[in-house]
Amino acid sequence: MNRPELLAPAGDFASVDAALDHGADAVYAGIGPFNLRAHAPNFTPDDLPELLERIHARQRKLYVAFNIMPDRQRLTAMEKLLRKLAGAGTLPDAFIVSDPGVIQFCKEIALPSSLHLSTQTGTFNERSLAFWKEQGIQRVILPRELPLTQIAGLAASGLLETEAFIHGAMCVSISGRCLMGAYLEGRHPNRGDCPQPCRWKYRITPVSENDDSVSEVKRLDVEENEEGAYLLNSCDLCTIGILPDIIRSGVTALKIEGRNKSAHYVAAVVKTYRAAMDAWFSHPGTYSVAGEWKRLLESIEHRPYTTGFYTGEISMQEVFISKAASATRIVGVVKALLPEGLPVIDVKNSFTIREPLEILPVNQTRMPFPVTVSRLTDLSGNEISRALSNRLVVAHGAACIQTGDILRRNEGNH
Ligand code: SF4
Known part of the structure; x- marks a missing residue:
């Protein structure tokens, strides 16, 4: 069985490095405003040469x-x-496209880049695959709404490469076929500007029987607690428990959602799925979800997890109370090692000596482990007791650290 590609999101260079360091085979990103994450940091056209160089130097794809x-x-x-x-000769390995007009000029101008059809287009059957093949598409990103049995059938048709989501946020509409944001805020989901009204809290106002402005009153049962009620909010997709079934479905690529997410999030999710994929390919008969994978996925910001539509049980659209939560916070990234092996930390959030911290290692087979910094100095060797944000500091006493490792604090929310 072919190993599927592990595809990670990147909204900035830190996320690109995190994805590559922790085991992604390919990275997807937005250049300028023409993608469906208008509010992600995104890259400029001038960033492309560096982006391509970083990714291709490690034989990965963009x-x-x-x-x-x-x-x-x-x-x-x-x-x-x-x-x-x-x-400028700065074309990526593929463009993710959805509009027929864009597909047309990409075919004329953007060779040799491949064309991957966005999930937004909604490709649910073999006829659609055959149609898109005739249009010059090489890969289709399948809708999150398809059960795995149907995904396997589409992959087995061999018509096109197929890509399936394995982790991240879901829409309560069919992959963005939704005008709620445009209707309520004038911000269009299909131009990457969705304000996510499905995640808002709503207050329900009783309608008086004498109110003539309402012609028909429909009943909606809502569960509510002291925080209110989310009427539309969906769970987040997490497929670590059914990953073998997704791999066996024969898809070409496994995609992680989240170009708005932090490098810390990207590192943790990529690391977990890389470990799980490698474990399955080494010992397919004995796959089980390791406790450390669960802990890693629980440690990052997320809503309650679901397997979405893949198993045929549609549980993601229940009305429930849900909030994004994170049990850990990044405090720094190891920028370099000094000749004597001491790590130079690029501090993202301030931390102190002897504070209990954890390393999220770039080494793909090592899971997070605790670390204690016994001394801190600045780059000139002066003692400091607190590492302040956006500074470079040298950490002493922290063993087994490599460039690219992430230091994080357990915030104890879980
Ligand atoms: S409002 Fe929610 S369901 Fe609609 S496109 Fe935006 S994220 Fe998706």
Whole structure:
């Protein structure tokens, strides 16, 4: 059986490094405003040479999301950008596309980049796969709403490469076919600007029987506690428990959602799924979810987890109380090792000596382990008791640390 590609999101260079360090085979990113995460940091066209160099130097791949549904003005701007990238010789391994007009000019201008069809397009059956193959598409990113039995059938057709989501946020609509954000806020999901009203809290106002402005009153049963009620909020997808079934479905690539997420989040999720995939391919008969994988996935910001539609049990759209929560906070990243082996920490959130911390190691086979910093100095060797945010400090007494390792604090929320 072919090993599927592990595909990670990246909203900035730190997330690219985290994805590569922790075992992603490919990274997807947005360049400029023409992707469905308009509020992710995204990259500029001028970032592309460095982005390609970092990723290709490690024999991994870069896919660029180019998947908004553009009006005429945006379509023209997209074509102009594509010509600029092609002229500069900075084309990614693939573009993620959805609009037929964009597909058309990508085929003319963007060779040899492959074309991957965005999940936004909604490809549910073999006829659609055959149609998109005729249009020059190489891979289809399947809807999260398909059960695994149907995904296996599409993969087995051999018509196109297939990609399935394995972790991250879900839409309560069919992969973004939703105008709620546009209706309530004038912000369009299909231009990457969804304000996520499905995640908002709503207050329900009783309607008086004498209110003539309401012609029909429908009954909606809602569960509520002291925090209120979420009417539409969905759980987050987590497939670590059914990963063997997803691998056996024969898909070409396993995708992690989250270009808005932090490098810490990307590192933890990529690391967990890399470990799980490697474990399954080494000993497929004895796969079970390790406690440390569960702990790692529980330690990052997330809503309650679900396997979504994959098993055929549609549990993700229950009305329930849900809040994103994180049990850990990044405090720094190891930027370099000094000749004597001491790590230089790029501090993201302040920490002190002797505070209980944890290392999320770049080493793909090592899981997080505790660490205690016994001394801190600045780069000139002066003693300091607290590492302040956005400074470089030298940590003493922390053993077994490598460049790229993440230091984090257990916030004890779980
Ligand atoms: S409002 Fe929610 S369901 Fe609709 S597109 Fe945005 S995230 Fe998806």
